[in-house]
Amino acid sequence: MTHYDIIVLGAGAAGLMAAIEAGKRGRKVLVLDHARAAGEKIRISGGGRCNFTNINATVKAGRDRFISQNPRFALSALARYTPEHFIALVDSYAIPFHEKTLGQLFCDGSSQQIVNLLLAELRKAGGTLRLETVITGVSHADATFTVTAEDASFTAGALIVATGGKSIPKMGATGLAYQLATQFGLKVTETRPALVPLTFEPRILEWMAQLSGIAVDPTRISVGKRSFEEALLFTHRGLSGPAILQISSYWREGDAIVIDLFPNGDLTEILRDARTSTPKVQLQTVLSQHFAKRLAQILAEDIGITTMMGDISDKSFGKIEDALRRWTIKPTGSEGYRTAEVTLGGIDTAGLDSTTMQARTVPGLYFVGECVDVTGWLGGYNFQWAWASGWAAGQAA
The missing domain is CATH 2.40.30.10 (Translation factors)
Structure with a gap:
């Protein structure tokens, strides 16, 4: 059984960002995902060109463009990791992009470039990625999380859950995050298909x-x-x-x-x-x-x-x-969820710290990205929430 400082469940936008930022801080990070490839929803997004952010996904301009029972919850992360931060990262990899309309930024080429960027950053940060790993159980005792898979078990002092919502099940959506939230005593608001x-x-x-x-x-x-x-x-x-x-x-x-x-x-x-x-x-x-x-x-x-x-x-x-x-x-x-781009609702933000994304009642447990009750407008807002919330957790875990 291998021990890590942090285990991240989910190799999507929010999970990879969280792992990258934690790795930059010298944390030993393991990312687990049941898919055969990382970032599958990134790859198919934007018609294959990835609408990776929106220049209006800021605290000022985007204040009313994120739906939640607590619309102010997202503001802390969005204020600290802005579209300009992710644009700078894209620029550093010389990935050409353009503004399509209404502040929406798309790759000129394939969305796989964004996936490749994130994987390269994860390697630079020293993170470990393990794909085709089906999670069968998660437990917590003595300040340690144990994640059990079909063929192995892993332990860590912190667990970041970034497994997304229920949208596009053919891409592997499972609702695991909601199950784990309920297991650890967090409330989950009503969920339904959105951007559909x-x-x-x-x-x-x-x-x-x-x-x-x-x-x-x-x-x-x-x-x-x-x-x-x-x-x-x-x-x-x-x-x-x-x-x-x-x-x-x-x-x-x-x-x-x-x-x-x-x-x-x-x-x-x-x-x-x-x-x-x-x-x-x-x-x-x-x-x-x-x-x-x-x-x-x-x-x-x-x-x-x-x-x-x-x-x-x-x-x-x-x-x-x-x-x-x-x-x-x-x-x-x-x-329905078959074609919905995102899931509306999710893990109740009342149970999370908006600065760190940590569960208030379970030290070391974090939820980020789509599984949280924060849903952005169409046009790059949900990716910006994934980057910002993953960044916030990666800075704290």
Whole structure:
């Protein structure tokens, strides 16, 4: 049985960062993961280019962009390990990147470059990585944690749990962190899929299926007082795209969402101009100047105005405005953890120290990353939380 100063469970973004920082402090660190390769969710993220941070994931700009029962919990770690810190690390490896939109930073090349960076940093810090290791038990006695695997056991004075949430089970998500939190007396808040496409009842779904693959950019999608102005994508399963993924973190069963397909510009003024300048064309033709031809056709058919533009009244313009800018529908659910980018909810932050990520009642036990009740917006915020929370634990364990 080999003894370490720290055992890290999980070789993802948060776990590798925690191990790297602890190793830099001279700690003897072991990272365990059941996967065949480290950083699998990093590798598939951002369409294979890894949206590794967001320049707005800061205490000031990102204060309302992390969802938690205690929204202030994340601020300590985010203030001490900022996007600039991780950008500097990326620069030190000469990895080219670009800002795509809204502060989102992506690799120009493969996301494997970020995985390789982290593994190189782990080696430099003297950490040990053991993959394809299935954890069968964790115990704690006499200030020592014992981690039992199928073929070996390991001990350490500190344990950092970074095994993620329930999202994308095909990548190995297990919910182990929640089991360990419960075992050691920490509370776990309600968890559910987040940053996930929404689904609809069959009648609406059949309508949407006609438009599968068509995007509208931008749209404004709202639920309650929260709204996002980004792209929407019709799919054969329902609605996706950045705006839908964002709003899914705030949507609850039974809520309706309001979709504005024309958030910028004065739609009524455009219609009036068309009535004057092109009175002999139909509504579909006018809409096709702003939407994909197929979408324009179906929208016009649903609105039910078949007269020429020159014959459409101002009252009918109001009907068009309502249909396109206040389209209200009620999702029946989401695609679930299968396609969710993250898990909303998790280990109750009331049981953790926001400075160190250590459990308040179990000295030496730390939880970091997605398993904690901190969920960021789409666009690099969750990676920044992984880097920051892993860094905080690595500085303290």
